[in-house]
Amino acid sequence: MTADLETQEDTASWTGWVRRRALRSFPPEQLLPDKQPIYVASWIYVFGVATISAFMVVLGTGTVLAVMGPAWWHTSSLGHYVNSTHLWSVELFMAFMVIHLWGKFFMAAWRGKRAMTWITGAVSFLASVGAAFTGYLTQQNLASQWIATQAKDGLNSVGIGAYFNVLDFGQMLMWHIVLLPLGIGALVLVHVLLVRRHGVVPPLPARSLRIPPVGGPQGAREES
């Protein structure tokens, strides 16, 4: 009787549906695999995880600046150092991401129904450019004054500046520390889940030329 009730609840509840759907889409061994195809052996693969690591450092250093307030780093030597870590982690984050993107381009990593993986990565890059830009706008120094007065013309010329006012420090700070980090975080999460779901793209050229014969080289079937 108890077992029947549990089965009914499992099949009827929204929670049960979400759990079954999540487990079907992302079985634990696929979500966190401890083996990868043998072709996943190049330094280029490091730049994906390096990008996420740098993003974590960006969030961490930005959190310290947020806790202490936007003006802290102008009056404290420790604050200035934390601001420097924020700047350099952003430089590393963007450098790693650009290398990662070029690597994925030359791998044609959108093959095999992986277009959405590419798109989420590309949009993450664009959102990161916006996040870095709003960071420069909210420095509260000569650079941010000049960048704001110049950037307004580009944004106004296509109608965006009417709502996204780069001269409004408060609005830009909210975009920089709330909206864009949340957006990038969500995009990166979806991007990583898509990579886990579809797997790492196989090497070029067409895979039909590469499938090893049954009992093929190096005991392939046994290993997989």
Next chain:
Amino acid sequence: MSVLARARGRAHEDDHDAEPWAGPKRHYDLVKEFTVALIVVTFLTLILAALFSSPDDKQLTIGEWAKGAPNDFVITAVAELDGTSGSASYGAPYTHDTSAAQKVGPIAPQNWPGVTLPIDSAQDFVVRPLQDAASTPALQAALATWTGATADQRQTWSSAYDDALTNAPDNDPTKVAAGDYGPVPVMLTQLLSLAESGGLDGALLAQGRFYQTDYTKPLLFMADGTYLEDLARAQHLGGDQWGMMNETGNYPGQAWLWLYTFWYQVKPFSTSGNADALVWSLMALLTAIFVFVPFIPGLRSIPKLVPVYRLIWRNYYREVEAPSSGQPAA
């Protein structure tokens, strides 16, 4: 091969690439890789920050502008009064002059949202701050004369004074030729004094509220002058100096904006009055191409033609594919 056959071939390849990998695998510790990467990036960040610090060139206040370049301040202020400043003649989203909008061909997206951040440059930058600070009988009388005059009369006074100031040596207000300028000279002298005391910074920001984070008015006023631009150009931040991607001092800045900044350096963009609208439109197109590369014939095939992938997967081609196919390694 027909177009249809090629399309079928591509779909067939795509299906193969979508299948779970059935070949050999290797151990790969994702959590360990992430942990090591996080530690390395953290230390790298700490070291770079300790070695190179970060730039923080002090902000410019309107008070510093007024003291550092009083002639530039006054000629900017009179341009706000007679409506010839950049802000006064900007168009959307600040003013209602639709003819001022930048265009892409026949369309002007700048006008589409309308005026969402209204600016009355004479009132916002000159008259209202003076009214709030009107402490002397001479200023009170000048303001009374100004507000009691017709719009045409105000325009005549301010335009005449703007012309006289432009023709004066070094644009020096003390060397302006005699003429009928109404209350304008008194107003501008008082505005300069207010600015030099630091009072105009607060007056432009306050806008009737105690708490304020919107610097639209002080920044627009400051940008109408040349003092801020002179300081920025000295830091290689000018528009024709790849300014948008540069940073004060010797720092990498926003290097990822290189393509956006590049267009401003070359014709026809560098000489066009519609440069911003044209560059932004072009960048919107290029961004769409970048995002949708997987669906663009030709572009999506470049990786197959450029053998960078043979470098990336060289171990795989040497150790797995060549022995199985009997072909020479790539």
